[in-house]
Amino acid sequence: MTWVVDTCVLIDVFRGDKTFAAMSSMALQSKLDDVLTVAPITYVELSPEFNGDADAQDAFLDAMWIHRDFNGSKEAVLLAHKAWHEHIMRKRAGSARKRPIADVLIGAYALQKGGLITRNEADFRTLYPTLTIFNPMSAIP
Numbered sequence: 001m002t003w004v005v006d007t008c009v010l011i012d013v014f015r016g017d018k019t020f021a022a023m024s025s026m027a028l029q030s031k032l033d034d035v036l037t038v039a040p041i042t043y044v045e046l047s048p049e050f051n052g053d054a055d056a057q058d059a060f061l062d063a064m065w066i067h068r069d070f071n072g073s074k075e076a077v078l079l080a081h082k083a084w085h086e087h088i089m090r091k092r093a094g095s096a097r098k099r100p101i102a103d104v105l106i107g108a109y110a111l112q113k114g115g116l117i118t119r120n121e122a123d124f125r126t127l128y129p130t131l132t133i134f135n136p137m138s139a140i141p
Helices: 007-015 021-030 040-050 054-063 074-092 101-113 121-125
Strands: 002-005 035-038 066-068 114-117 132-134
Touching (some): 007 021, 007 040, 040 054, 054 066, 074 101
Parallel strands (some): 035 066
């Protein structure tokens, strides 16, 4: 299976976040027998963590065995297009909160690839109810 790694999980590990880094790191390690990848938007969102240095960012992702496959994303874009439309319709009807477009794109990419590793499970459930999600925090006893 291919797992798309959400931006928040990577930032947890990179920053060594006291609350989330250990669980996020363990979640990634638990999926190393599968394929780990990032959505194109996640790659973009990570840029500030590396001061815009793509080589340093690639080295970090390589060290964590995370692939970058940005080819063939038309299907993901079309999934995101539909999900964003549905979200805006719910928002206009007063039944949805504000959602960053990045989450819509990440969710569509993950749906196309196989699954998503994220701490923000609820952010993706409404738009992509059939998406397989692994939440690092769910492993907490």
